Amino acid sequence: MPFFQQRRSRGGPALVFMMVVGFAVQAVPSLAADDSDRVFTQKPEVAPSQLRGQAKEPAKLNPEPGKLAQGPAPTWIWGAKLDTRYFLRKEFSGDAKAAWLKATCDNRMALFLNGKRLAQSQEWEAPVELDVRDLLRPGLNELVAQVDNEGGSAGFALKLVMTMPDGSTRYVVSDASWTAADRRSAKTGAAVQTFGTMGVAPWNDVFSKPTGLASTTRDVFELLPGFQVERIFTVPRETLGSWVSITVDNKGRLIASDQGDKGLCRITPAPLGSDQPTKVERLDVKITGAHGLLYAFDSLYLSVNGGPGSGLYRARDTDGDDQFDEVVKLADLPGAGEHGPHGLRLSHDGKSILVVCGNHTKLPAIVHEGGVPHDWSEDHLLPRQWDANGHARGILAPGGYIAKTDPDGKSFEIISSGYRNAYDFDLNNEGELFAYDSDMEWDIGMPWYRPTRVVHATDGSEFGWRSGTGKWPTSYLDSLPPMLNIGPGSPVGVTFGYGTKFPAKYQKALYILDWTFGTIRALHLEPDGASYQAKSEEFVSRTPLPLTDATIGSDGAFYFTIGGRGTHSELFRVTYVGNEPTDRADATDPRFAELRALRRSLEQYHHRAADPAKAVAFALPYLGHADRFIRFAARIALEHQDVALWEKQVLAEPSPEALMTGLVGLARTGNKSLQPDMIKALNRLDFTALDEAKQLDLLRTWSLVFLRMGAPDPELASRLAKQFDRDFPAKSERLNRALADMLVYLKSPTIAAKLIALMKQERGAETTESADLLSRNPGYGGTIARMQANRPDAQKIHYAFALRNLREGWTLDERKFYFQWLETARKWSGGASYLGFINNIDKDAFENASEAERLAVEAAGARKPFQIKDLPKPKGPGQHWDLQAVLSLSPERLSGRNFAQGQKMFSAARCVVCHRFGGEGGATGPDLTQAAGRFSLKDLTEAIVEPSKVVSDQYRATVIATSSGKVHTGRVVNESDKAITLVVDPEDPTKVVEIPKTDVDEQAPSKVSLMPDKLLDPLNQNEVLDLLAYLLSRGEANDPMFRK
Template identity: 40%
Template sequence: MPAPPTFRSIAFTLTGFLCLIPLSLQSNAGGLGVTPPDQIRVTDGFAVELVYEVPGKGGSDADGQGSWVSLTVDPQGRLIACDQYGALYRIDVSGDAADVEKLDIEFAGAQGLLCAFGSLYANVNSRDFPSGVWRLTDTDGDDQYDKKEHILPLNGGSEHGPHAMVLTPDGKRIVTCAGNNTNLPDDFAISRVPEVWDEDHLLGRMPDARGHNANRMAPGGFVIAFDPDGGNRELIATGFRNHYDIAFNTDGELFTYDADMEWDVGTPWYRPTRVNHVISGAEFGWRNGTGKWPAYYPDSFGAAVDIGPGSPTGIAFGYDSGFPQQYRNALYIADWSYGNIHAVFLRPDGATYSGEFVTFATGAPLPVTDIAFHPGDGAMYFTIGGRRAQSGLYRIRYVGDEDDSAAPKSDDTAKDLRQLRHRIEKLHTGQPTDVALNLAVRNLGHDDRAIRFASRIALEHHDVAQWIDAALKSKNDRAVIQAAVAIARVGTPDHRGQVLAALGDIDVDALDDQSVIDLTRAYALTFLRLNAGDQVATPSDAQRQQIVDQLNDRFPSGKDNLDRELARLLVFVNADGIVPRVIAQLNDAPSQESQIHYAMILRHRIGDAPAKVQRDYFSWFNRMRDARGGMSFGGFVKNIQDAAAEGLTDDDRQTLASVLNPPVKSDAVAEEARPLVKQWSVDDLAEHVASPGRAFDFQRGKEMFVAAQCYKCHRMGLEGGILGPDLTGAGGRFSVTDLLSSIIEPGKVISDQYGATQFLTDDGRVVVGRVINLNGNKLSVMTNMLDPSSLTSIDRDTIEETAPARNSMMPSGLVDTLNEDEIADLVAYLRAGGRSDHALYAKVSGADASAD
């Protein structure tokens, strides 16, 4: 991973919000036109220029050229772009000015383009033109496409429809992706994904509180491959939400950038936008509403890199660029809503990849739709537009010093593990020999997650009778767990007893935390799938006792992911005393996400609980009134409460009347939860926070992380919000003074990734916030990080001036209700990365306390 880049007017610090060296306000000429290049900030050593301003305000003008959403490079080095709702355009960028022509073929609505096999392939996503993959060919040599063939019909019209295409590394086939509103073709020659997908929720699920995609079920979005004529179709992976683009790296491995559901922010089922390594047969766990699978499930492959809130569009590796070595090897991903291009630095991590990312270019608004690298001039080209927003074509070149960095060294261990994974993945197609099938059985318990995953998928493709005995008799408990997951997915109810007996023999004390999570999932799938009908199988008394004996004493463990899954399974089997223990976690968990999880899994059990437990449970909903999240957040919480209340008797309702229907407290007379102590300065606190003369108190530091509302925007370990930067590693990068400064003076130095913009409108309004959505000329701006569902709409035609905001979106005064000792413990908690076993807590303050 290279060192994070610096920006021309940006420095990185803890708070992660924007504070730039003041720039002069830039006029938008009445709000019209593309974002000027001098308002786009790029990494040092790079320069951005506007190549072409697309006429027509994104398609609202009859003489316009629409809103461009996809790019490709043709064999002659020209770019081809498509309007989201209209025609195709070819752009010659070899001269001083771009030469743009509309292609002379009736065509509309492409959201993916690829020049290959002597043709232009266009993937249409439209309500007005037949959707799916078309092959356009020039049959008479006049440099115009005159023949079109609909080689892969797909349903379209939703923005979660058919999208980008790329060539396979061997140049023989095409791979494409489609979002979760696209139906799978029904004529696959090969499905690397076992065709047994289901919802798989042990305690049920709830649809989106606003009704979005309530009827869309598994398998979700997908990746498929096909021959140049559209035939020999192969399903590669499923379980995506809405990945817009895909790209292969030099190892021949496929990646995509999948979308989040921004309405879910603040809930436990929210998953950030993320880069996924798309391996053979992979499932990534998208389900609608509350049903999205956690990344840690053994039957979901998870993410290579979590990015955060955003709206993924085009992606591309920089191999064809003239960039320095470290940037030439990066994966560039476009975030349409927040106006970012991120550079993702992937590194081998066993048989898969992990990595980090930095913001490479950003602007407001900068609705980036696609990225293409030109092998001729080595520049990055990108388009902005979409949803009829003003469109433009830009170019980024490297203009810095000559690159003298060495190519990254090959990781032979990772290469060997990838090769092993590939050998196992051959079992995802065709009939294996016994020797080959044994390879999968032997690797079910491999230390590498990707190899375990590939091995399980391999077994699921073949008759259970061929491998069940060998897999369940493995001496490796992790292998037995994976085998149980596989049998649950492809077996029959007759296998349930055999699977449960094998799981009961596992030595839980010898398992690591992830393997215990896998065990809870194996049990869940066994009862969900290995049953005679559609209903979840009811455990027998002996089966219930088996699970209680293995797992009951482990809850709570103090480890968030593990506790969530232990609670889910123990509630399912109705372990003795489980409801009051989960209520305790509901009240004590430091993040609202964890609290909501516990409320959700108890919703159908609370009716049988004692009156005091019921009161504790329903009182929690009243405390959640001040919590904030995405657009569906409040509706989700209300729906959970309503579902729980359905289980109450009339007598229960009467007893709980004051809790179920509390008086509405007016904001105007609401008292502060904590009184003002002082408007603190860094100088007031620096000495005491570094050396308070006592041992630091971990629990109080954790509580102050909540009291100061840090958790609403920032993550510490596995808990907290996602709108601000992750603070888990902040203590390793910043001194005590730096941490204090970032808390007390949040606008002093701020990262560009979380930057705000100031908009001045023609009626004198000043709006400060982050652009998170566009539609035509309308900008949706988030103005309050603590209430992300509160948006301000601005008409671009009314904007007079824009500039980077000088003040942070992080509120000031958050620690003014804390005393000196509480602030000292909060900063210690940050320095320790939220770890109670950190050496900081073994020290008594003094000279040593400030040494970390």
């Protein structure tokens, strides 16, 4: 181990861990370029690091950082154009005995003092603080900030406090005296523009604002004992871009791709332990934007987003000059951006290429049956809401997927599905596949939030991602659970440690990279039945560290890149310099080998078998196996075969688990004529007698029988509701969620009262994310930290989400509490879509209440009534519109109308104040959305211009004369033994009068409608016609009346 011996002669591994206080004074990497900026060289340097978990000794601060709060306030500055990179420069006298600096930038900065790199930052919310006394020199000093913006506001702020030899304090702050240049080498610069001093919006006072997060030393790696990190190459962004994928070619060199338009690079890393430089060549190949790279079959395969078009490409060297002169698009993978096609791997047998695709990627043009059966669906028992901010709206199953294709990309097979946006995956020594899937951070705080997760992606697997609120619970037996939930973050590269010169434990580990929190985790896998379990250990972290990809070099080092989204990019490598043996480890683990072998035997039938009867005979006995992964594989094998070969055996299954697993398969692939027999079979199972896992399976099985085969008739629904009601509420939250959904679906008459009672209870204990982890990304982490301080009650939100669908079975008090509870929920903190989801739940629930309940709820102040601040004005000129005048307009003129204008007139004529239409509007009058189904044109016109001619008893006002001589007119919204409550203003349901019955002298229905007349009079002819067409359209903009 010559490198290890050389490192020891320099002071041993202690050097790796003793560079904490001086972390800010890294030298600027020596980067050389030649051959017209096509070849670059750079010598490796050991990066500052400390032992993970090592107590951080406070630096000896002189002057104290507290003095930063004194003296002049820094000014936010930038160059002339907000979208341009600048080098901001300031010269000052530095004859000081102590100095402390604080700086921040929206969005990115690299800070230099007298040519030495101090730090870099990508989070303006987390200013950099540094002791810079050792870099000051007598006489003239120079501060340079390389600043970049990612759109929107831009600003840089800095404050330097120095203690002078005589004890006085001197300050240097960012202000109008700084200059800005577009090149670092520029001798002079232009004047900067200023945006106000610290405290001005939009940044406010980030220098003094507490983050609420644990402090984290910036730009210092935290490592495990014996490991070190070297900076191999600093990527010049203007020339080589920002690297997001990396692989090893057939000669042991690395190949990296820019996310944007800067193409590919080939890297020959400096030999371990040498003083030689790393060589980086910019390849002359017409391809870029690869999120996945793989060298196989004497070719470079690329999974490309954007650039030349989303798809799978192959680059080859056809003339032997060591350059890729041929680039061919093998297959379209329709998808783009960061949710398109991503990582690539060679299959375990070396015959196929595997690719993982995000949920915005459509299926390839040619997909053969095999792996995942093509019978996927959304399968939601209750209606789904799309994301409140519109993300992934309309995207349906199968969601993200992993596909297998031949070396020429001619045909594909989907081997795993139900992902949100897994960026990468890898295979272990047995060919088992593991993927790292992303979360939807906007969902944080909601019951459907799923953290980032690592899954064991067996053949045919389904992991239940569905858009919006539709993510499947992990208990669904038609899906598989994650191997390990990680938490919030942004999954990127994945690789096993095979081939590293690490201790055995770390050679066998699965490494997963998190872009957001700058953390590489080592997952230590252990066989667990036919699958695996894992324990996570933080391997490498730093703030900031926007990780993108990793690979194992031919030299046994662990290489990883940072960058992405146009950010500063670098290449690092991890080596082991400790004392433990690094001999090649045997990754074989014989534990549970027979179960994994059995599962893989079943997976051999995940296609239409040459002998279907043989496949069915092999799979059927394992439908009730104790291992969930084996049951799943057996069902998928059956779903690929003719249903007629196995339906009778499933229906006769005596084992509850086998019966439910088999019935799920029949629901997904069988004919609807099987439903009566399936219901009879399910009726044999006693829900109460089952354990919780089987109860969840039974609820899901019933759900799929209804969703795929047809809804239950009223008699069955009533019987099942009574059966499940006996066991609700249950002891566990996940079973209560499943029962709540089922009982709402079955229209249980008791479920409203039971769920409201649960919503009134105190919340249970909840887990929180590590403050240390969150501090690594103060922007994203700060959002989560604030949420944890005001955490939503996800369990109760689930109950509210289910109840929004229930139309009947409520008391008025229950309705009132429900909407009051939603108002409380609005005060909690969640992800970006949290408040939108709460508002949409409220909207659905209000829509599903009766019109009388809507008015009563608003009158009681339990829900804010519909309000529109500024009603639009009609163009006019108006006229007096009586029934004859409106009907005299030719009916033919109700064609070619303007939907948007009709919608506007619904507000201009004040209809919207009292009436709902298409889910919007007041609640004091009837909902007019379905008016076309109840009224002819004549009847509708008469109701508008002569509102008192015919008044429905449901909406008729009541006149009450009191013994004190007062007369009140309004709609009765509540009547008890003691009092009558009237809404007296149809335009404001909160204006109510409560009259004691002892004070009622006379009560009679009003002969006059609460609806005023002459509402059409301000409108001209076209406006009246557009309004009538709108009212008759049921809110459908594509109604024939609006065709031009």
